[in-house]
Every structure is written in structure tokens, then in C-alpha cells.
Amino acid sequence: MTDDYLVRVGTLIRDARRHRKLTQTELAEALQTSQSAVARIEQGKQNLSLETLARISEALDSEIVAVASSTPLNLRIEGGRKLSGEIDVRTSKNAAVACLCASLLNKGKTTLRNLARIEEVNRITEVLNSIGVKTRWLPDSSDLEITPPERIDLDAMDETAARRTRTILMFLGPLLHEFDEFKLPNAGGCDLGSRTVEPHLHALQAFGLGVVASHGYYEANVDSSVRPRKPIILTERGDTVTENALFAAARYEGETIIRNASPNYMVQDLCFMLQKFGVEIEGIGSTTLTVRGVKDINMDVEYFPSEDPIEAMTLVAAAVVTESEITIKRIPIEFMEIELTLLESMGMKYEMSEEYVSANGQTRLVDLRTIPGPLIAPKDKIHPMPFPGLNIDNLPFFAVIAAVAEGSTTLHDWVYENRAIYLTELTSLGAKVQLMDPHRVLIEGPTRWRAAEVMSPPALRPAVVVLLTMLAAPGVSVLRNIYVIDRGYEELDSRLNKLGANIQTFRDI
Incomplete structure (x- = not known):
């Protein structure tokens, strides 16, 4: 040096x-x-x-x-190896994000147990630390202790970290309780096309929040005299939109009714955590939430975020594409039932344990053993729907699954205008993927995989799909610049290696 x-x-x-x-x-x-x-x-x-x-x-x-x-971190993958053994599903990335933002509502100490130690969490803690929040990982654990300052210092915000994650948009709900006016940097994250903030602003205007996007910032003003006079109808049944509305309602002493709410896994986790804060919430798991908030939250609270259904689907796809028998433990089954039913219709076989409960006392878990066997393409297209439909983040994994199935499969990603395009990267590894339009791809299987060198797509799930494909392709493949994968997965390469994969990290000199 x-x-x-x-x-x-x-x-x-x-x-x-x-x-x-x-x-x-x-x-x-x-x-x-x-x-x-x-x-x-x-x-x-x-x-x-x-x-x-x-x-x-x-x-x-x-x-x-x-x-x-x-220099970016890369992966060198020796493909064509069978996997075997057991692997636990780690706690949810998106639940971690919601819970971290919710900690801003609490004047006491919040401890999040067994939190995913991923880049997205690092980005948010960097932002929290910069505005005066103290965070520390408790010794020999993945438990994060969060202690708020007496006064948040938004002027000191680490804007570089803030612009690297869309999570910053979820600060709107908590901060409207603290400031009459404030500004936040425009958000970043995965490159999935433009995603409007309008649904957030529509939901939060019932609490007096007005926002103008100007010169790289969201400039917010809060009229504290404005309160919900009627049910809030979300214009989009989005996860983060629902979470922002919940943040706003949590410290409003009156009753807030939120309709067209997302009942997805991370929203349920947030609701369970807010209940620990003393907030009353009815309708958890439905599209109508009734919230009775509290003016001040000042208590020491611990919460256990639940397991990640997207990581569970990742591991299922890894087993399918490598034709392997593995046992995936701690699957949040409520949020995987549609995916598993679809896989059954394609011919997949598996064995499942009796249900048990996650550490949050709410989420239902199972262990699942995959059984290798041939698959056939589904008769209908595969497309996501709001929960309880097929999860939008699980859709890309059906690209690699479809590539090993006999016949033609259409994937319709109607939410993101760019993500389907990234799935065409599988052609480098031998898959027959035809882009029909920015939202739809046609996949012909089965595929004779081949090794390749690929630059990681800039979107999290498509990047992991490429990684899984490389596990199946005989020979040595290289996946370059895997930062986006580290945003959402904790030690995925080393955990797969424990199942028999051969994945090595390296940097270009």
C-alpha cells in the first residue's frame, strides 16, 4: 500500500x-x-x-x-455436482428491513434477534448510525441492539449509504412523527426499472405528510393537525407501502383502518413487532388492518424476525436444478404453499414434516426433503400475485426450474419492467430463453447446461438464478461482481459448499 x-x-x-x-x-x-x-x-x-x-x-x-x-468480489463455481445434507433457512431480509425501520418509532432499546447479517442490513445500520442511532451486534450472535438518540440528526445522514437502498423511502412513516419538515435522499437499490413513490405519498397524506421530489431529495412537510378521517385505501397493495402506512398509524392515538393492505410475510412480521410496542392491530394476514396506535413508544423490546420464504425458494430451486436430495429446514410454509403446489403440478416430489412455530411465536414452519425426478412444463403461464398468490420475488426461480422441465414455460413478470430481461442471461449457460416483451419470457426445456463466465445482473433474484444455474452446469463457471447477492443472502456460497457445492470467492488483481 x-x-x-x-x-x-x-x-x-x-x-x-x-x-x-x-x-x-x-x-x-x-x-x-x-x-x-x-x-x-x-x-x-x-x-x-x-x-x-x-x-x-x-x-x-x-x-x-x-x-x-x-475490486469487485467474484465467484468461481465448479458445476455439475450433486448436493446433499441439511440446511436451515435464515431469517428474512425484508422482515429485517421493516423491523430496522420500525425501531425508529421506539425511544427505548430494540433488540432484533437472529437478524440476517446481509449487505442490506449493513446499509440501513450505516444510515441509522449516521443520524445518531447506536447499533451493535451482541457478542457471538446475530442479535442487533438498537438504541435511539434523544434527537435524530438528519443533517448528518450518510447519503452515500442512503442512496444505495430503496429502504430509505421507508423512513418517511417513522420520521413524520419527529419532524415538521425534513428531507431524504432519493432511493436506490436493485435496478428493476422505475418504481413510483406515489402510492406511499397517497397513503401518508392522511397523516399530514406532503412530499416534493426535487434535486435528488424527497422534501417533506408535515401538518400535524391532519389525521385520518376515513379508511386509507392503498392505491397499490405493496409491501413497503403498507409498512409505511403502519409506521404512520403506530404512533397515532386514534384508530386507523388500512384497506387493500399487503398481507405478505414481512408485513405480518412488522405487525407482530408493533404489537410488542403496544400497538393494537386487528386483521393481520388480511387486506384490511385496523390499527390503534400509541402516542409515545418508550420501552425495551426484543423481537425475532421470522424465516425467509424467498431464501427457502432459492434452496428448493438449487435442489431441483442440481437434481439433488437435500433437507431444507425452517421453511415458512404459509408463504410457500402456492409455489410448492405449482411444483407438484410440474411433477416435483418431496416429503414434509409436521408444522412447528418460529421464534416469533406466530409463523408456521416445516422441514422439507426434496426428491429428485423429472419435471414437465406447466400448462399455464407462471405469474406472481399479491399474497397469498405466488410471491413476486420467487418468480425468477421458476426460470431455472422451467429450464430443466420438459416443454415450454411462459413467465410473466408484470410488476417489474426490466427483471424479465435479466433472465436471458441463462442463454449463456445453455438455456433456451426467448424474450417476448419486457415482462415475459418463453423458456424451452430440458436444457443441456454448459459452463460460462457471466457478469452478475444488477437485480438480486436474477443474479441468484444465474448462480444456481452455474451449480448445474458441468465445468467451471465464473459469476462476476456479486455485491447484489450479498445484499440479500448471508454466506450463501459457504452454506451451499456445506451441501457439496464447490464455490470459491476471488477478486481480480
Whole structure:
């Protein structure tokens, strides 16, 4: 490393240490080195290996030193291997996002248990930390402790982190309780085409929120005299729209009725968490929610987000495409029933355990053993619907499943105008995928897979579909720049390796 680079890295490490309120001695103890060595590192007078930087990053619970490795992370995959063994479904990315945003409603300490340690969570915690919220991972766990400041400092927001996630839009609901006026950076995230914020604004105007999009920001004004006078009818049965409406209703002391609400898994998790805050909610799991909020929430609360049905579908697809027998444990069955029924109609066989309950005390779980066998294409097109229909985020996995089935399958992704296009990347690996229009693809199977080198699509689920396809393709494939996968999955490569896959990470020098 050059001297200038060492100084810049040292400054970043010093700032991260101070943010965590650690002394140089405390950091030295965590690194099993001396205080003088930490001082030299922070002054830019110590050469640093990538291993040392990784240890520092872990000790500080911060990705800030990842700038030392500016080249993208890639995967090298030896395909054509059978998988076997057992694997647990981790907790939900989207539930984690909702619960993190909900913590802004609470003046007390919120502890989220067994939280997914993924890039999306890192982005949100970076934003929360920058505005004064203290977050820390409890030792030897995936439990995140969140402590709010007396006053949120929006002027100090880390805009770079905020613009890298659409989650920032979900700050509107919590913040309207705190400020008469505020602004948030325009949101980012997956490249799935334009997604309007209008449904959010329509829902929140009942609580006096007005928003103007201008010069890269959402500029918000709040009229606290405005309160819901009639049921709020959501113009879109969207998950995040429903969550924003719930954030607004949670600290309104009156009754709020939300109609055309999403009853999807992350919304249910949010409702269960808000109940822990003392908010009364009726109709959980339906499209009509009746909410009786509380003016102030100030309590120490812990909550266990439930398991992720999208990760569960990912693992099912991995078993199907590699023709493997694996046991997938802790599947949230309520949110997978349509997908499994469709797979049954295509000829898939599996065995399922009796139901048991997730740590949140609500979500129904099962264990499922996949049984390899031939599949046939469905007679009708496959398309998503709001819950309890086939989940929009599970639709891309049917592309790789359709590619191993006998016959023609049409996928209709009517929500996103770009995502279907990314599925054409499977042609590089031997699949016959015809783009019919920006929303529809025709897939002919079965496929004779071949290894290839592919740049990761910029959308999370299509990127994982390419990864799963590479597991099936004999030979060595390369998937480049997998950041988008790390946004939504925790250690997916190493967990698949425990089932018998051969996936190696590397960076270009």
C-alpha cells in the first residue's frame, strides 16, 4: 500500500473506532495486538494485509475498511455436482428491513434477534448510525441492539449509504412523527426499472405528510393537525407501502383502518413487532388492518424476525436444478404453499414434516426433503400475485426450474419492467430463453447446461438464478461482481459448499 493510502485507511479505522466508542486499547485487545500497534495503524504508519483489514472490520462491526479492496468480489463455481445434507433457512431480509425501520418509532432499546447479517442490513445500520442511532451486534450472535438518540440528526445522514437502498423511502412513516419538515435522499437499490413513490405519498397524506421530489431529495412537510378521517385505501397493495402506512398509524392515538393492505410475510412480521410496542392491530394476514396506535413508544423490546420464504425458494430451486436430495429446514410454509403446489403440478416430489412455530411465536414452519425426478412444463403461464398468490420475488426461480422441465414455460413478470430481461442471461449457460416483451419470457426445456463466465445482473433474484444455474452446469463457471447477492443472502456460497457445492470467492488483481 502507498503511504497516502495507509493514511486514508488509518483515518477510516480511527473514525470507525470512535463511532463505536472504543479506546485504542480496547480495539487492540479485540485484535490481540498492542495499543501502540493500533496507534501506528491509525496514523498510517503500519503496513496492513487483507487479513488484518478483515479482522479490524470484524472487530469494529463496520464495512468501512472494505474500501481497501476496491475490486469487485467474484465467484468461481465448479458445476455439475450433486448436493446433499441439511440446511436451515435464515431469517428474512425484508422482515429485517421493516423491523430496522420500525425501531425508529421506539425511544427505548430494540433488540432484533437472529437478524440476517446481509449487505442490506449493513446499509440501513450505516444510515441509522449516521443520524445518531447506536447499533451493535451482541457478542457471538446475530442479535442487533438498537438504541435511539434523544434527537435524530438528519443533517448528518450518510447519503452515500442512503442512496444505495430503496429502504430509505421507508423512513418517511417513522420520521413524520419527529419532524415538521425534513428531507431524504432519493432511493436506490436493485435496478428493476422505475418504481413510483406515489402510492406511499397517497397513503401518508392522511397523516399530514406532503412530499416534493426535487434535486435528488424527497422534501417533506408535515401538518400535524391532519389525521385520518376515513379508511386509507392503498392505491397499490405493496409491501413497503403498507409498512409505511403502519409506521404512520403506530404512533397515532386514534384508530386507523388500512384497506387493500399487503398481507405478505414481512408485513405480518412488522405487525407482530408493533404489537410488542403496544400497538393494537386487528386483521393481520388480511387486506384490511385496523390499527390503534400509541402516542409515545418508550420501552425495551426484543423481537425475532421470522424465516425467509424467498431464501427457502432459492434452496428448493438449487435442489431441483442440481437434481439433488437435500433437507431444507425452517421453511415458512404459509408463504410457500402456492409455489410448492405449482411444483407438484410440474411433477416435483418431496416429503414434509409436521408444522412447528418460529421464534416469533406466530409463523408456521416445516422441514422439507426434496426428491429428485423429472419435471414437465406447466400448462399455464407462471405469474406472481399479491399474497397469498405466488410471491413476486420467487418468480425468477421458476426460470431455472422451467429450464430443466420438459416443454415450454411462459413467465410473466408484470410488476417489474426490466427483471424479465435479466433472465436471458441463462442463454449463456445453455438455456433456451426467448424474450417476448419486457415482462415475459418463453423458456424451452430440458436444457443441456454448459459452463460460462457471466457478469452478475444488477437485480438480486436474477443474479441468484444465474448462480444456481452455474451449480448445474458441468465445468467451471465464473459469476462476476456479486455485491447484489450479498445484499440479500448471508454466506450463501459457504452454506451451499456445506451441501457439496464447490464455490470459491476471488477478486481480480
